[in-house]
Amino acid sequence: MGLDIRIPIGLMFSILGGLLSIYGLVSDKAIYQRSLGINVNLGWGLVILAFGVLMLILGRRGIKSV
Amino acid sequence: MQHMQLGLIDYAIMIIYFVFVLGIGWALKRYMKTSSDFFLSGRSIPAWITGLAFISTNLGALEVIGMGASGAKYGIATCHFYWVGAIPAMIFLGLFMMPFYYGSRARSVPEYLKLRFDEKTRGFNAFSFAVMTIFASGISMYAMALLMRILLGWNFNFSIFMSAIIVLIYTFLGGLTSAIYNEVLQFFLIVAGFVPLVYLGLKDAGGWAGLQSRLQTVATANHFASDAWSRSWHYMTSPTANPMGIEWFGMVMGLGFVLSFGYWCTNFLVVQRAMAANSMSAARRTPLIGAFPKMFIPMLVILPGMIAIALTYQGGVSGFHLPAKDGSFDYDMAIPMMLAHYLPSGLLGLGITALMASFMSGMAGNVTAFNTVWTYDIYQSYISPNRSDQHYLWMGRMATIFGIVVSMGAAYLARNFNNLMDFLQLIFAFVNAPLFATFLLGMFWRRANGHGAFLGLVLGTGTAALHHGLTAPAGATTLIKGGWLGTVVHTYPSEMAQNFWTATFAWTACFVVTSLVSLATRANKTDEELKGLVYSLTPRPKEEVTAWYNKPATLAVIVLAMTLVLNIIFW
Numbered sequence: 001m002g003l004d005i006r007i008p009i010g011l012m013f014s015i016l017g018g019l020l021s022i023y024g025l026v027s028d029k030a031i032y033q034r035s036l037g038i039n040v041n042l043g044w045g046l047v048i049l050a051f052g053v054l055m056l057i058l059g060r061r062g063i064k065s066v
Numbered sequence: 067m068q069h070m071q072l073g074l075i076d077y078a079i080m081i082i083y084f085v086f087v088l089g090i091g092w093a094l095k096r097y098m099k100t101s102s103d104f105f106l107s108g109r110s111i112p113a114w115i116t117g118l119a120f121i122s123t124n125l126g127a128l129e130v131i132g133m134g135a136s137g138a139k140y141g142i143a144t145c146h147f148y149w150v151g152a153i154p155a156m157i158f159l160g161l162f163m164m165p166f167y168y169g170s171r172a173r174s175v176p177e178y179l180k181l182r183f184d185e186k187t188r189g190f191n192a193f194s195f196a197v198m199t200i201f202a203s204g205i206s207m208y209a210m211a212l213l214m215r216i217l218l219g220w221n222f223n224f225s226i227f228m229s230a231i232i233v234l235i236y237t238f239l240g241g242l243t244s245a246i247y248n249e250v251l252q253f254f255l256i257v258a259g260f261v262p263l264v265y266l267g268l269k270d271a272g273g274w275a276g277l278q279s280r281l282q283t284v285a286t287a288n289h290f291a292s293d294a295w296s297r298s299w300h301y302m303t304s305p306t307a308n309p310m311g312i313e314w315f316g317m318v319m320g321l322g323f324v325l326s327f328g329y330w331c332t333n334f335l336v337v338q339r340a341m342a343a344n345s346m347s348a349a350r351r352t353p354l355i356g357a358f359p360k361m362f363i364p365m366l367v368i369l370p371g372m373i374a375i376a377l378t379y380q381g382g383v384s385g386f387h388l389p390a391k392d393g394s395f396d397y398d399m400a401i402p403m404m405l406a407h408y409l410p411s412g413l414l415g416l417g418i419t420a421l422m423a424s425f426m427s428g429m430a431g432n433v434t435a436f437n438t439v440w441t442y443d444i445y446q447s448y449i450s451p452n453r454s455d456q457h458y459l460w461m462g463r464m465a466t467i468f469g470i471v472v473s474m475g476a477a478y479l480a481r482n483f484n485n486l487m488d489f490l491q492l493i494f495a496f497v498n499a500p501l502f503a504t505f506l507l508g509m510f511w512r513r514a515n516g517h518g519a520f521l522g523l524v525l526g527t528g529t530a531a532l533h534h535g536l537t538a539p540a541g542a543t544t545l546i547k548g549g550w551l552g553t554v555v556h557t558y559p560s561e562m563a564q565n566f567w568t569a570t571f572a573w574t575a576c577f578v579v580t581s582l583v584s585l586a587t588r589a590n591k592t593d594e595e596l597k598g599l600v601y602s603l604t605p606r607p608k609e610e611v612t613a614w615y616n617k618p619a620t621l622a623v624i625v626l627a628m629t630l631v632l633n634i635i636f637w
Binding site for chain 1: 075078079082083086089090093094097115247250251254258261262266269270383384407408409410411412413416
């Protein structure tokens with residue numbers, strides 16, 4: 001199929017990861033009482049962002065090589 | 067229960083996911099030119115994608131929630147559903163069965179049965195499968211609407227219509243490819259949503275060591291040996307020593323052999339993913355690649371259940387506990403409650419979206435399997451043969467609409483008649499249990515014939531019903547659990563033990579009947595016709611790839627070794 005799935009996966013996770021990281025920076029620290037005081041939005045958001053970017057890179061490279 | 071409060075950010079995450087799901091369907095629309103594109107993805111998908119979709123189809127939300135519940139109820143022994151009840155069968159499919167499915171160019175599992183046996187065997191399988199997938203999709207829809215009402219206070223009708231419309235649009239536009247792509251998306255979402263959940267839960271319980279010591283409280287309170295919740299094999303010697311109520315032989319036979327091979331090797335829902343692969347080698351690698359993430363999924367779905375029950379008995383810092391229900395715990399709420407308890411706004415949206423995604427991909431998987439079997443095995447075979455390919459493509463799209471409308475009906479039926487759904491699932495279990503015997507004989511014994519296969523399936527199904535009618539699990543109060551023939555010949559310690567043995571009896575009956583009838587009647591296919599369908603008459607597949615990591619046999623050995631190590635670690 002002409003659509004490389006890594007591109008939409010990469011885009012979606014980059015957007016989600018970016019959104020979560022920014023929210024982690026600006027959100028009220030009180031909401032992290034639930035998550036045992038850890039700002040999981042920022043930490044995990046960055047991991048998701050990194051995954052998304054990696055998928056985008058792999059997807060773009062895949063298109064070039066074809 | 068108090069509804070969760072979702073913030074703007076949570077809804078934003080949900081909406082972004084919906085936009086991508088619909089966008090993928092829309093982007094794929096222009097590639098759907100022939101019926102093969104729509105039903106089989108034009109056999110063009112790389113192995114890593116079909117491999118992830120292969121396990122993701124099975125990782126529907128009902129599975130996620132059910133495994134969390136079992137993790138709480140039975141502890142780490144639930145992992146047998148993965149390490150014994152899935153991986154060996156996936157390896158067998160990749161190494162030994164895929165060459166016949168893919169090599170025969172059959173477009174569906176029922177079609178393979180027609181090529182190998184005869185029309186009536188195909189008809190029996192096609193009709194029962196079509197009905198089953200529609201109801202499975204409806205049950206998924208119902209469960210999602212129910213959960214969204216409990217968790218978020220959403221209107222039941224709204225959830226049903228929303229999920230139906232989204233799934234309809236993306237499967238209508240992009241067919242199987244759309245379903246497969248969304249399964250891959252869902253797989254990553256589940257990982258993204260559940261890893262932080264497990265991390266926080268485990269931290270709250272004091273790490274793995276803390277969890278183990280808390281689980282001792284759970285085990286002793288339930289009158290089992292203190293490590294019964296954290297050892298998977300040690301207490302399998304007797305049904306009374308472990309919370310599952312089954313001993314190793316019944317478990318290995320019933321779950322590890324009959325049910326597992328019946329599901330992973332013959333259910334078109336999963337096999338269809340491998341059939342969409344872009345080469346024979348990719349098709350064979352599909353289940354093997356899927357096996358790598360599969361063996362670690364218990365860490366995402368079973369572990370939260372274990373954490374939930376451990377913290378309920380011996381509270382952690384944050385005071386998590388499972389809600390009570392009917393004098394016990396509401397085990398099905400283990401994972402949803404953990405999400406609500408530990409994840410702050412933001413990640414909570416991601417977790418809920420992951421759950422929704424797995425509900426919807428569960429529906430989409432069933433709908434795409436249904437429209438294929440309906441169009442190729444029922445419509446083209448019995449109703450309107452010899453039409454143009456475009457006509458069948460059109461029919462596939464119509465079947466998608468029809469399938470979703472009927473599953474909505476099934477969802478409402480489930481809401482009004484709870485017992486009816488239990489009843490239907492029971493019937494499906496009866497129909498499925500003997501199926502693997504038919505395939506085993508069909509693929510590896512050329513003398514097995516159409517009459518034998520058909521009678522074996524019918525009598526195997528009958529045997530399942532008979533066994534269920536004559537036995538009951540301990541403490542059963544309704545006839546839906548068994549014993550409806552009036553006399554209870556044997557009482558099993560648990561429902562699970564009864565299920566495993568029902569399957570074993572059905573399989574054996576089908577195996578014996580198919581063999582005997584085949585020997586007593588004449589072969590209905592010549593050796594030439596069976597070429598490519600039976601092991602002994604098919605030339606060995608040539609290895610298309612040379613890299614060691616792309617060889618199915620090498621992958622199988624690695625998967626098996628890793629699974630063995632996991633079993634030993636958590637023995």
